[in-house]
Amino acid sequence: SAVISQKPSRDICQRGTSLTIQCQVDSQVTMMFWYRQQPGQSLTLIATANQGSEATYESGFVIDKFPISRPNLTFSTLTVSNMSPEDSSIYLCSVKDGGSGETQYFGPGTRLLVL
């Protein structure tokens, strides 16, 4: 299993500013992901954070808006840049166990409100 922590747990930000969310895992993992969960909606994959290379973004998400770092196998950051109220959401870090395993673990999420 993997235990994931995220910082901050919640924040209220002004539009036009940026927020960096940290994700720390208690073990080395190959695959780390960032999801967004908008109010009343399900989880949408933003990107896959690749260690030592650029993240792989899903359709509708771009690096300029959501830059991601992955300096090692236990840590990643997601920045929400130039925020607008539409960015108000829960942002979740997730990891998948190695090999062909199906289990995916999620962090507790970061609740972001943009005013």
Added chain:
Amino acid sequence: TQLLEQSPQFLSIQEGENLTVYCNSSSVFSSLQWYRQEPGEGPVLLVTVVTGGEVKKLKRLTFQFGDARKDSSLHITAAQPGDTGLYLCASRGGSNYKLTFGKGTLLTVNP
């Protein structure tokens, strides 16, 4: 990207009642997962079903995978307030690592 439809969207019941929630797709699932997300937490994996017709039980929860692997159901017997949460189904895409989620069923069990 596979589209997962979940129903009902909301469900409010009394403690002790039984309930079933559904997850459907127009295309075949290679596998399907059910998660529960409690307020303030991330989703937690409950079960993975792989084989058509498969039934798995987790205490009072029974998960069924349709024979054609296009639908799945979650049945809860004698629901308890601790079962309250958002129940999400999810499937992996062709790349075998990207999870696509349904919109979820928000269950409230009243004491």
